[in-house]
Amino acid sequence: MGPKMARVLVVCASKEGHTEHIAHHVARKLEDARHVTRMINLSLHDGEAGADDYDASILAGSVHRGGFAPELTSFLMRHAPAIRAHPSAFLTVSLSAASHDAHELAGLGEIADKYLFEAGWCPDFVEHVAGAVHDRQLNLIEKVVLHSVVRQHGEELDASGNTDFTDWKRLDRFVKEFSRKLV
């Protein structure tokens, strides 16, 4: 017999759609490992019925202006007892995670630590995932600001208008490690 199958809840809050993409990828990899997943996209107001009836959960949220979406916080508040009772992971998605600057990375760590402290949640894994810049999802000011952040990082922007900094292989390694907690 293969490893035990677990029911994993994958929750995301995504403004420009990249965290949703990441959450789908994570769910697909878990299913490849024979687990059963359910995705809830809080930004699309997906229903939450039965959200406490899982063996493990992964919450993914993007950083905007130094914080996470209020819908992620309220989900955490509503479901904290169930989330705390089983293996869990927090995926933060941001441009800071693509930086090589120790100060910027430390700032990201502080944002996540403060958020988790206030939520009273101590996940088994905290994974900082580098996000993306999708020009078409941004207004002019957002585009100018994000492009300048990318240049400060010493990175190039893709001419297509979609620049993806996510290290998908690293994300797959996280899924493997998380899966190990489920057996």
Ligand SMILES: Cc1cc2nc3c(=O)[nH]c(=O)nc-3n(C[C@H](O)[C@H](O)[C@H](O)COP(=O)(O)O)c2cc1C
């Ligand atoms: C208005 C705006 C504000 C942002 N603020 C931050 C920030 O404070 N720190 C950061 O590291 N990234 C910031 N980002 C980058 C996003 O976290 C990144 O683009 C991420 O991939 C967005 O994920 P989403 O598509 O799921 O919303 C910001 C992006 C936008 C559009």
